[in-house]
Structures are given as C-alpha cells and as structure tokens.
Amino acid sequence: MSVATKVLVGVKRAIDYAVKVRVKADKTGVETANVKFSMNPFDEIAVEEAIRMKEKGLTKEVVAVSIGPQKCQEVLRTALAMGADRGIHIQTDQEVQPLDVAKIFRKVSETEKPQLIILGKQAIDDDCNQTSQMLAGLLDWPQATFASSIEVDADTSKLKVVREVDGGLETLSLGLPSVVSCDLRLNKPRYATLPNIMKAKQKPIATHTPESLGVTLDPRLQTVSVEEPPVRSAGIKVKTVDELVA
Amino acid sequence: PFLFFLLSFRSNRPTAPSLPQPSSITKPPHTMLTRLASRSALRVLSNATQSFRSHGVSVNETISTDKRPAVTSMSEQEQFLREHTRRFAETEIKPKVREMDEKSSMDANIIKACFDQGLMGIETAPELQGAGLSFMSSILVVEELARVDPAVSVMVDVQNTLINTTIRKWANKAQQEKWLPRLATDTLGSFCLSEWGSGSDAFSLKTKAEAKGDQFVINGSKAWITNANEAGLYIVMANVAPEQGYKGITAFLVERSNPGLVIGKKEDKLGIRASSTCEVILKDCVVSKEDILGQIGKGYKIAIESLNEGRIGIAAQQLGLAQGAFDYTIPYLMQRKQFDSPIAKFQAVQHQFARASCEIASARVLTYNAARLKEEGKSFVEEAAMAKLIASEVAEKVSSACINLLGGVGFTKDVPVEKFFRDCKVGQIYEGTSNIQLQTIAKAILRAYEN
Secondary structure: OOOEEEEEEEOOEEEOOOOOOOEOOOOOOEOOOOOOEEEOHHHHHHHHHHHHHHHOOOEEEEEEEEEEOOOHHHHHHHHHHHOOOEEEEEEOOOOOOHHHHHHHHHHHHHHHOOOEEEEEOOOOOOOOOOHHHHHHHHHOOOEEEEEEEEEEEOOOOEEEEEEEEOOEEEEEEEEOOEEEEEOHHHOOOOOOOHHHHHHHOOOOEEEEOOHHHOOOOOOOOOOOOOOOOOOOOOOOOOOOHHHHHO | OHHHHHHHHHOOOOOOOOOOOHHHOOOOOOHHHHHHOOHHHHHHHHHHHHHHHHOOOOOOOOOOOOOOOOOOOOOHHHHHHHHHHHHHHHHHHHHHHHHHHHHOOOOHHHHHHHHHOOOOOOOOOHHHOOOOOOHHHHHHHHHHHHHHOHHHHHHHHHHHHHHHHHHHHHOOHHHHHHHHHHHHHOOOEEEEOOEOOEOOOHHHOOOEEEEEOOEEEEEEEEEEEEOOOOOOEEEEEEEOOHHHHHHHEEEEEEEOOOOOEEEEEEOOOOOOOOOOEEEEEEEEEEEEHHHEEOOOOOHHHHHHHHHHHHHHHHHHHHHHHHHHHHHHHHHHHHHOEEOOEEHHHOHHHHHHHHHHHHHHHHHHHHHHHHHHHHHOOOOOHHHHHHHHHHHHHHHHHHHHHHHHHHHHHHHOOOOOHHHHHHHHHHHHOOOOOHHHHHHHHHHHHHHHOOO
C-alpha cells in the first residue's frame, strides 16, 4: 500500500569524488574545465532510497530534479537509469546557492505535490549542508537530516528515521509530507544496468528555468577567495608538557 | 606513389589499382596531387577518372568534406558505457581479482554481477532481455573489464561475441526465444570446437554425431573450452558425415543437464586462471534435430564467421590488459624516487613508457577500426586478424616493459602487473594463433595483388 504517491529526489551535478581538485590561479574557485563531473554521491544514496521505496510499493512515482547547466541532463539520465520515472531540469548557467535551490524546489513542489522529498545531506563541492533544512523551513514541513535508516509505517503514513548525530543515533517519527536528507550509511546505491540505461533514454525530462518558475536567483554569499590548504610543515619537538601547553 | 596508396587505402580491400567502389568513397583527389604523382599513378588516376566521369563527376572537383570522426572518437553513449563499465570493474571486480587468480576460480558473485549489470547480452534485443547495443559497445565493455581482470573480460567476451552472436545469426526463432533471454540473464555459454587433436587444424575435428531417427548421438571430447565449468549451454561442433570432411560439421546446442555431456579435466594455467578452461566430454550424448543450429553441414561456416568476430573481442581484451598494466605503472613511476628524483623524470624511463604508449595506441586504432568496419557491414576479416595479432603482441611487450619499470615490486604478487604479464600469453594462442592470423593476412594480401 503506497503512502506516497510521489517522491521527489534532488540530484546535483558535482565534480566527481575521485578527481584531484586544483585551485584556479586567480583564486576565484577551483578548476572545472575538462574535469570529470558526476552525480553527488549523497544524492545517489537519495535516489537509491526512493527507488527502494518504489520497489516496496510504498510510492508510485519517483521524480528526479536537478538545477544547473545543460549537462545536468546527464545526471538526470543516471537517476532515470537507476529507476526514477521522470526528470525535471531547471536550467541555468548561474551559480545557485542553497537558499535559491530551496526556493526552486519549493516551487517545483507546488506543482508536483510530492509527499516526500529526499535529498543528499550535502553536496561534495560546497559541503553546505543547508538545502534540505532551508527547504523544510520554507515549506513548513517536518524534516529529518543525516538519515541512516528510514522506515515507513504504511498504516499510519509515518516515517521512522534514525539520524546520525554527534552524540550517537537519534530516532524521529515524522508525518508526511516531509523532507529527509540522507547520510552515507543509509544504503549502497545500485549500478544502473545496461538495459535500464537504454530504457532511461525513453523517459521524459522536462526543462524549465528559474524565471519560468517565478524564482529570481539572488545569491547572498560571495566567494572572496579560494586557496589551497597550507603546505604541511614539519612538526616541532618540545621538551616538557608545559612547553606544549604554553 | 602517394596517389596509388590513397586510392587503394580508401577502398576497403587493398585492391589492385582499379576502380574504387563508389559506396566507400570520396571524390577524386585534388588536381595538384595528380601533378605530383608518378606515371603509374597517373594511369591509375585515368582509370579512376573514367569511372568518376561515368558518375558525372569530373576530376577537378574538390574533395568532399564529409566530416568523419576519428576511429577513437566515441559517441556520448559509448563514452558513458565505458565509464560505467570502468566504475563497475574498479569497485566490484578489482577487490576479488587476486583471490580468483590464486584459487583459479571465478567468484560466483562476480558472474552474477556481470549478468545483473546487463553485460552478458549487450547486443541482444531488449525484447529478449538484452541491452540492444552495438558491437562496438561489446568491444568497449570487454576492454574496460580487461583493464581490471582479463579473466572476467574473456568470460564476457566469449558470451557476447561467440555465443550470443552465433545464436543471433544462426538460431531459428524458437531457439532464439528460448536461449537469448537466458544467456542475457543467468546462463553462461561455451563454444566447443577445439579438441586434443585439432587446434589450428580445427576442422579435422573427430567428434561424431550419428543420426538415429530424429535424434543424433554425439561422441567425442573437446579440449580448451572456456567457461566450461560454469556454463549452462554448450555449442558443440560435431561431424555428422566424416566421410565428407569438413562439410559434415554441424553445430549442436547441448544443455548442461544432458547426461551425455560431462565436464572433464580443468586446466591449471599460467594466466587467466579464474577463467575455467576444461575438457568437455560427449559420451553417447543424445540431441534432437531441433537442437541443430542453422543446418546440417553449416558448422564450418558458423565457426569461421564467429571466430572472425571473436577475434576483435580478443583484441579488445588484450588492449585493455595493456592499458591496465600501463595505468598502474605510470603513477608509480611518478612517485618512486631514486637519486633524488622521481624515476618518471629519467629520459630512459620516459622513452620506454612513451614507446609503450605508442604500441597501445596502434593496437587501439586497429581494434576500434576493425569493430567499426564490422558495424558498417564492410569486409573486416583481415583487419580483425591484424587487430588480434598486434594487440596480443602489444599486451606482452607492454606488460613486460611495465614489470621492468616497476622494478622489484613488479616481480611480486603485491602488484597486479605480474598477473597481466601471465594473462597476456594466451592472447597469442587462443581464437586463432598468431601464426594463423599471419596466414589470414598473407592470403588477403595475395588475393588483393593477384592482378
């Protein structure tokens, strides 16, 4: 019995985790030209969780959403190949910061009306860890972040989410609709199989722009400079504990 | 002379300086070139001119600028497939490679993972549970798998280029519907041609199939059969009429459950140890008429054609092997320091790995070109033979050079390159030895130069 007719999943196109990132000479950011991009690993976990819910019959439809340049379609295709039903691409070449991402997702939710939004806890390029929290705030929905396990009670339509927090594990009960962000240990994402990759080509991706949704991008943070971490210097030896503490 | 070369290179077979086939061409060369060419070439040109004039095109017209992609250019889908397979191989297969090699046994989970990923039915139609992709896709998958483990690669290669292709081309509708889905989802196949007494001389095989009413009884024993330990389906070449020589050879589909088929001795090999290579014994093995692939007496043609294609698959495997050894070695050279410098900075070392890279690049171009020719429906037998010959030799040269460059550690099992070196040897032997490939190429050359 499905508790959620529709689950929305956010997928971000980020620099691949295996790439050795280099800082640009002008210190405005990192090198992105000719660098490999792929789906943010936490978002893969989010997609996997949504697909598993669909396979268990807990939801009828999984919709993947991505914001960014044309190439985001590749990341959407990966989500479709993993099993998502439809893709939504909000196309823009501008930098989109978490608050704007949340605003766009809110707008998409108004049309799509999902019962559950699953996001990765953070993107590995900016490590903001803000979008799901801001989105829940804007929508005024309950939220659970850093989920390491999600159980659905089909009878009560409630989620039982175990979160990884600094002190250990916290268990929350949430009603729907709600926003959940995924942590590393939630699941191990599947590889898209070849036949599914081929089938994904037939699945639809709808394209919009932030403007067409009525959202004006309004970045409030300005990156002043990006630098390499300082080169590791030699350790120093101290003779006594007092010297160390001083 | 350049012109002569140009014309003969453009058509697909290196034909004598006669008319290039219209379909494969290119308008006539620029006039300036004709002035530079020698007399014999001019004769060629005038012949060519005749044919082109007959098609209403004059010599003075400029060459068509149809842009053709480089042989190594990949479509977006092919690039995606390559990355996808590489990721799968690095994460799922790499951790098990050494263990499978030591135990001389393919991990059942790896086999299942290859099936689940859809790697075992790459060209099979989607309605029959396949991925519906091109031959080039199979080649890319085989190459990427070999970069991590040539044993897993050969298993996937045999399944796609020998077993699936043979069934797609020669099986009747009922057989295709019965077998292709199983081969794509859970059943491994084996191609049983060689015997103890017949390797290169494949068609002197002695396995017999005696007709008994509506059935055939097969007796004989096959040797060197890849995948034999894990297979569920065996394509067995047997002779129904030995007095007719090779014309009696017929291909039969035999299931593992058939009591007349027994897996015999498993070979203890130098390399690709995880890939099972066994004797397959047919003892009073009863099959029905419905199990014949194609027709009686078609076995020779079936085998020859499958092996021609399979050759490109092996070339891809050897290419991936060379690349895998190379990709491991270069980062090591950049880190390893001697005499206060990374050894990658020493000129002698640089010349060695630069040359190795050239070898790999040439093997790649030969392999991809043969694959693309096949996809275009053009003649590819000679190119396939060249690709396999060169790629297998490159694999040996490169893996050997890499062990040298790595020094002492290269000689230990702690580093994967010694395995690549052991694995590469069979590349010059199976699916047609290097000598056989040279024969094939020589014959094609003589045919081409006959006039």
